[in-house]
Amino acid sequence: MSILNNKEVVIKTEKLTKRFGDFVATNEITFEVQAGEIFGFLGANGAGKTTAMRMLCGLSKPSSGKATIAGFDIYKQTESIKKNIGYMSQKFSLYEDLNILENIRFFGGIYGLSNQQLKQKSDTLIEELGLQHETKKLVGSLPLGWKQKLAFSVAIIHDPKIVFLDEPTGGVDPITRRQFWDLIYEAADSGITVFVTTHYMDEAEYCNRISMMVDGVIKALDTPTNFKQQYSAKSMDEVFFELARGAQRNE
Amino acid sequence: MDVFLNNIRKTYNKGSIIAVDDVSFGVERGELFGLIGPDGAGKTSIFRMLTTLLLPDSGNGSVTGFDIVKDYKKIRNTVGYMPGKFSLYQDLSVEENLTFFATIFNTTVKANYDLIKDIYIQIEPFKNRRAGNLSGGMKQKLALCCALIHRPTVLFLDEPTTGVDTVSRKEFWEMLKRLKQEGITILVSTPYMDEATLCERIALMQNGKILSVDTPNNITGQYQSALYAIKATDMSGLLKELRNNELIKSCYSFGEYHHISLKGENADNHSKLIASLERNGHSEIECKKIDATIEDCFINLMENKTTS
Numbered sequence: 362m363s364i365l366n367n368k369e370v371v372i373k374t375e376k377l378t379k380r381f382g383d384f385v386a387t388n389e390i391t392f393e394v395q396a397g398e399i400f401g402f403l404g405a406n407g408a409g410k411t412t413a414m415r416m417l418c419g420l421s422k423p424s425s426g427k428a429t430i431a432g433f434d435i436y437k438q439t440e441s442i443k444k445n446i447g448y449m450s451q452k453f454s455l456y457e458d459l460n461i462l463e464n465i466r467f468f469g470g471i472y473g474l475s476n477q478q479l480k481q482k483s484d485t486l487i488e489e490l491g492l493q494h495e496t497k498k499l500v501g502s503l504p505l506g507w508k509q510k511l512a513f514s515v516a517i518i519h520d521p522k523i524v525f526l527d528e529p530t531g532g533v534d535p536i537t538r539r540q541f542w543d544l545i546y547e548a549a550d551s552g553i554t555v556f557v558t559t560h561y562m563d564e565a566e567y568c569n570r571i572s573m574m575v576d577g578v579i580k581a582l583d584t585p586t587n588f589k590q591q592y593s594a595k596s597m598d599e600v601f602f603e604l605a606r607g608a609q610r611n612e
Numbered sequence: 613m614d615v616f617l618n619n620i621r622k623t624y625n626k627g628s629i630i631a632v633d634d635v636s637f638g639v640e641r642g643e644l645f646g647l648i649g650p651d652g653a654g655k656t657s658i659f660r661m662l663t664t665l666l667l668p669d670s671g672n673g674s675v676t677g678f679d680i681v682k683d684y685k686k687i688r689n690t691v692g693y694m695p696g697k698f699s700l701y702q703d704l705s706v707e708e709n710l711t712f713f714a715t716i717f718n719t720t721v722k723a724n725y726d727l728i729k730d731i732y733i734q735i736e737p738f739k740n741r742r743a744g745n746l747s748g749g750m751k752q753k754l755a756l757c758c759a760l761i762h763r764p765t766v767l768f769l770d771e772p773t774t775g776v777d778t779v780s781r782k783e784f785w786e787m788l789k790r791l792k793q794e795g796i797t798i799l800v801s802t803p804y805m806d807e808a809t810l811c812e813r814i815a816l817m818q819n820g821k822i823l824s825v826d827t828p829n830n831i832t833g834q835y836q837s838a839l840y841a842i843k844a845t846d847m848s849g850l851l852k853e854l855r856n857n858e859l860i861k862s863c864y865s866f867g868e869y870h871h872i873s874l875k876g877e878n879a880d881n882h883s884k885l886i887a888s889l890e891r892n893g894h895s896e897i898e899c900k901k902i903d904a905t906i907e908d909c910f911i912n913l914m915e916n917k918t919t920s
Contacts, residue, residue: 404777405777405779405780406747406748406749406775406776406777406780407747407748407749504652505650505651505652528775531774531775531803532650532651532774532803533650533651534649534650534818534910534914535650535805535864535907535910535911535914536864536911536914536915537650539864539865542865546848550848560775560776560777560778561804562778562867563865563866563867565867566867566868567865567867585868586868589868596867596868597867598778598806601777601778601779602778602779602782605777605778605779606779608779
């Protein structure tokens with residue numbers, strides 16, 4: 362647990378709750394994530410992950426509870442939160458009818474980079490991804506694996522404190538999926554906190570710590586190793602099954 | 613043979629995108645057959661050609677003996693199809709959707725209720741709810757019921773478990789096993805490699821091409837090199853080092869272990885590797901010989917394709 366000692370806390374929630382009418386989507390969740398950590402946010406379909414993530418990103422106002430994201434208050438400082446986080450999902454990431462360079466400039470601009478920063482950042486990014494000869498290609502014409510790597514790089518172009526990844530590896534081939542995790546490790550090594558959801562249980566093993574949401578609450582939170590020990594399970598798949606099979610809610 | 617494809621090719625955008633590239637395979641009557649591959653492998657195009665919603669550019673195929681081009685009307689009457697995208701009427705209720713699909717196939721819900729009973733009772737409490745307001749899991753169950761209500765001979769399921777959590781995925785495969793016992797031929801696609809072993813035979817697909825067609829056991833049995841699972845205290849450092857080690861043929865993360873295959877058959881290479889890792893400061897090294905999984909085989913087939 363060395364990672365959890367004397368590090369800056371970048372996500373801190375206390376009894377964070379979101380109600381829709383009499384339905385409690387996210388029910389008093391309390392947890393902390395530290396700088397540079399890869400935090401796996403797992404749960405069954407309908408457990409309340411998306412609702413929780415929308416609150417953490419400053420997109421949805423909580424019904425009650427407290428939280429600070431990158432040091433900013435989740436009620437009053439949502440604009441500062443948005444500037445200090447990156448977000449990528451499988452469903453929405455890049456504009457397909459803009460080319461690679463245009464996408465980088467567009468998102469860099471949205472995240473508030475200056476022209477000079479933009480120029481420098483897009484050069485490095487394109488070189489790192491090996492896309493020097495493809496900059497004028499429409500993103501829609503790229504293979505899915507490239508799109509996802511590009512989308513991730515764009516999501517951290519402004520050196521955010523935290524990057525939120527919502528099922529980032531859905532549908533890609535097994536080699537690309539692993540290359541994507543190389544990018545995640547690099548980001549974490551550079552100090553960016555990674556908050557990730559996934560349905561691939563082998564990927565859960567790559568996280569420093571994992572929270573398991575069931576029916577709106579965080580039912581358990583620990584390292585993959587401790588989880589497996591506690592449930593005498595060989596894999597996180599078994600742990601997930603044990604924790605989620607009693608779930609009442611199904612989206 | 614209930615499903616048969618022979619040198620099927622399908623392109624889009626005036627031939628610039630090759631979606632299905634010379635694909636041939638067959639599915640026996642009553643078989644549970646899986647198309648396994650990532651997005652862009654060509655799975656959906658194959659489903660749409662077999663269900664007569666798309667015409668192949670070339671090649672031929674049949675479903676229960678009917679030609680997929682000439683006999684399209686007969687195929688449409690006999691097969692069940694659950695597309696990857698939810699395609700029922702959102703503004704009809706659960707019950708109305710089911711009755712609608714039974715009626716257009718000239719049958720009744722009552723006549724075939726035995727086939728869907730196990731699945732339908734799970735959504736029956738919501739039978740008056742509009743389909744558009746159902747949860748993802750319930751939509752999936754309703755779609756399966758509607759695809760089954762005319763007692764199809766062949767059932768086509770396009771990525772029924774994508775984006776679904778582990779628990780619901782297990783439940784879905786249990787349902788498929790029961791349907792198989794009813795004698796229905798099932799062709800199912802999935803991007804999850806771990807689901808491959810639940811099929812009797814599978815086709816591994818990538819970029820429109822078939823990499824391999826066989827039983828899951830035969831595919832994993834054909835894995836060429838000795839495969840090891842290795843872990844140590846610093847997994848990320850270990851991965852970097854293994855990638856640059858000259859004894860290593862391939863190295864990929866698999867959950868809490870990295871899977872490695874070694875170059876050459878020399879039995880010494882294994883102990884040489886461990887010694888060199890220890891020399892470079894890795895501790896608590898655990899390395900054991902393992903059987904290949906479908907995912908190992910898929911990666912291996914992809915690598916062979918790019919090098920050959």
